[in-house]
Amino acid sequence: MHTRQIQQMFTTLRAANPQPASELEYSSVFELLAAVLLSAQATDVSVNKATRRLFPVANTPAKLLALGEAGLAEHIRTIGLYRTKAKNLLATCRILLEQHGGQVPRSREALEALPGVGRKTANVVLNVAFGEPTCAVDTHIFRVGNRTGLAPGKTPLAVEQQLMRRVPKEFLADAHHWLILHGRYVCVARTPKCWQCAIAAQCGFKDKTPAP
Ligand code: SF4
Numbered sequence: 001m002h003t004r005q006i007q008q009m010f011t012t013l014r015a016a017n018p019q020p021a022s023e024l025e026y027s028s029v030f031e032l033l034a035a036v037l038l039s040a041q042a043t044d045v046s047v048n049k050a051t052r053r054l055f056p057v058a059n060t061p062a063k064l065l066a067l068g069e070a071g072l073a074e075h076i077r078t079i080g081l082y083r084t085k086a087k088n089l090l091a092t093c094r095i096l097l098e099q100h101g102g103q104v105p106r107s108r109e110a111l112e113a114l115p116g117v118g119r120k121t122a123n124v125v126l127n128v129a130f131g132e133p134t135c136a137v138d139t140h141i142f143r144v145g146n147r148t149g150l151a152p153g154k155t156p157l158a159v160e161q162q163l164m165r166r167v168p169k170e171f172l173a174d175a176h177h178w179l180i181l182h183g184r185y186v187c188v189a190r191t192p193k194c195w196q197c198a199i200a201a202q203c204g205f206k207d208k209t210p211a212p
Pocket of ligand 1: 194203208209
């Protein structure tokens with residue numbers, strides 16, 4: 001995809017949604033970190049359902065630790081892999097209290113050192129909470145990057161590196177949200193809705209879906 005097309009693609013996505021936001025519900029950096037950690041291989045809808053019950057009861061590292069593993073697991077049992085996630089989240093809470101004064105650190109290195117926090121989660125927290133121009137590549141962004149020709153790559157990291165190189169600076173802070181929402185609702189996995197896609201003119205996908 002040429003630079004001119006990339007510029008046009010993001011201009012279009014921005015015009016349709018000038019202030020894109022995460023669909024995960026949170027009201028503090030810690031809540032965001034916890035929600036993203038819980039969202040691995042689960043839908044945002046299922047995480048929001050659980051955190052609407054959990055956060056009013058416990059929304060700080062100390063309060064989550066006070067719940068204990070069984071108590072936390074009870075609140076998040078509707079989310080996939082909840083036992084492992086409960087363990088990781090509590091271990092993360094312990095480290096936040098012991099090493100970061102109970103705050104979520106702003107560095108990638110410190111974030112990725114937290115149990116259950118990989119590069120993708122660190123990127124989301126750095127981008128959404130701290131405004132860093134990072135681009136977390138999830139399954140939707142991986143697909144859209146490859147399918148459109150915007151950022152082809154065999155691994156999420158390769159796609160991320162392409163995005164960081166190719167997305168113009170003015171769009172980088174919000175690119176993650178635009179691409180994720182586009183992949184979730186329009187450029188869906190099985191049958192992309194090309195006939196109603198706003199960026200079809202820039203997209204390099206050869207087998208575009210015709211209008212039904
Ligand atoms: S034209 Fe189709 S394949 Fe290309 S971005 Fe739009 S929905 Fe995806």
